[in-house]
Amino acid sequence: MTETISSIRSLLKQIDDIFDVRLLKWRADSRIGVQTALKSWDKHYAKLRQQEEAFQGRFSFERHYWDQGVTYIAGIDEVGRGPLAGPVIAAAVILPSDFHHIDVIDSKQLSAKKREMLYHIIIEQAISIGVGIVDAATIDDINIYQAAKLAMTKAVKDLAPEPEVLLIDAMSLDIPITQESLIKGDALSNSIGAASIIAKVTRDRLMTEYSVMYPGYGFANNAGYGTKEHLDGLKKRGITPIHRQSFQPVHDQL
Structure with a gap:
């Protein structure tokens, strides 16, 4: 019984070995949908191999x-x-x-x-x-x-x-x-x-907690960087205990 194109697509998602014998069989399949799915798999596999090589290089x-x-x-x-x-x-x-x-x-x-x-x-x-x-x-x-x-x-x-x-x-x-x-x-x-x-991640989570303690500065979104929302908050609300007073423009608010 001939496999459906849909079933082949599903099976391809589970394959991570270029020497899998099923690939040889499907490459001989003349249906355009099968060949398109194989091209997509080949591209995905090449990308994974490149990422793997880069990962190993970083060790x-x-x-x-x-x-x-x-x-x-x-x-x-x-x-x-x-x-x-x-x-x-x-x-x-x-x-x-x-x-x-x-x-x-x-x-x-x-x-x-x-x-x-x-x-x-x-x-x-x-x-x-x-x-x-x-x-x-x-x-x-x-x-x-x-x-x-x-x-x-x-x-x-x-x-x-x-x-x-x-x-x-x-x-x-x-x-x-x-x-x-x-x-x-x-x-x-x-x-x-x-x-x-x-x-x-540790710092972003902490800044999200600070956004609740000190609303109006957008700490959950900007992590304390000088975005427009943050600078507007400084002008309207002044500095908080977590602001770096030696940094401009925080120093200007003192």
């Missing part, structure tokens, strides 16, 4: 240490340097060598929905996760660069077991642990990418 730094017998390699990243309100938050993540979720990358390249999905996967599968939070008052006191370093240091110290190597996005820390500073590391290392996702 090159970790693999260098894994091959030397090092187990606990922490990726570290922070979010929240630019906003006018809220803390800077860093995360440190130690992934197992068999971690395999090809969508993990710099959080800025992901939708909010994808970040939330990957956040739960990372939480469930990571060997250890540490989070460091530095509030607005401390940012004003020591400056944003030092605050970012402090948040990262806190995140590392929150890890258990203690990491043997640190892979850090464009930063070096005053910690006696072997470390590599990688420019745009969240797009070069899966561990740093995972850390960027944890940090971003």
